[in-house]
């Protein structure tokens with residue numbers, strides 16, 4: 001069984017979608033959900049899904065020792081960032097090299113970097129009068145949104161679209177593709193390293 005930890009800071013609709021996708025899988029399990037916000041709605045979703053959830057503050061994320069200890073104790077193989085807004089510490093990246101995957105709600109390298117998350121991204125895309133946006137799934141390295149790109153998918157933007165229209169289109173792409181791409185990455189990983 002490949003075990004996943006999902007990190008999420010907000011609503012957690014992607015976290016829930018991923019957890020539901022793998023609910024009956026005999027190969028992949030969402031074992032834990034970790035947040036940096038005590039009042040994040042993702043924690044309620046975790047409870048409903050019966051997935052143990054943990055919260056750490058920014059300092060604990062920066063130091064990472066407690067979090068790495070938990071991940072090791074739970075035998076976590078991969079970390080999935082689904083709307084997680086803190087920077088991942090070098091220690092955590094070293095503990096999970098090429099095993100941390102993020103989704104970004106735009107077509108990187110455009111509209112990435114510090115402060116570019118959630119609706120800020122969609123507002124910037126509309127302001128720039130882009131004719132398309134989309135999603136980027138990528139490995140996480142020590143710089144925001146700069147790790148190797150695994151997958152991108154695009155949606156069209158019309159001149160009438162508001163930022164929330166763009167957000168809806170992008171969310172749709174996220175729900176459709178993120179669980180499947182995670183499954184593909186993990187399949188390759190288990191073919192290479194066994195279970």
Ligand code: GAR
Pocket residue numbers: 008010011012013014015082083084085103104105116117118121171174
């Ligand atoms: C998602 O659109 C995700 O791509 C984005 O936050 C949203 C979280 O929604 N992530 C970033 O902006 C990371 N830079 P959710 O909490 O409903 O899954």
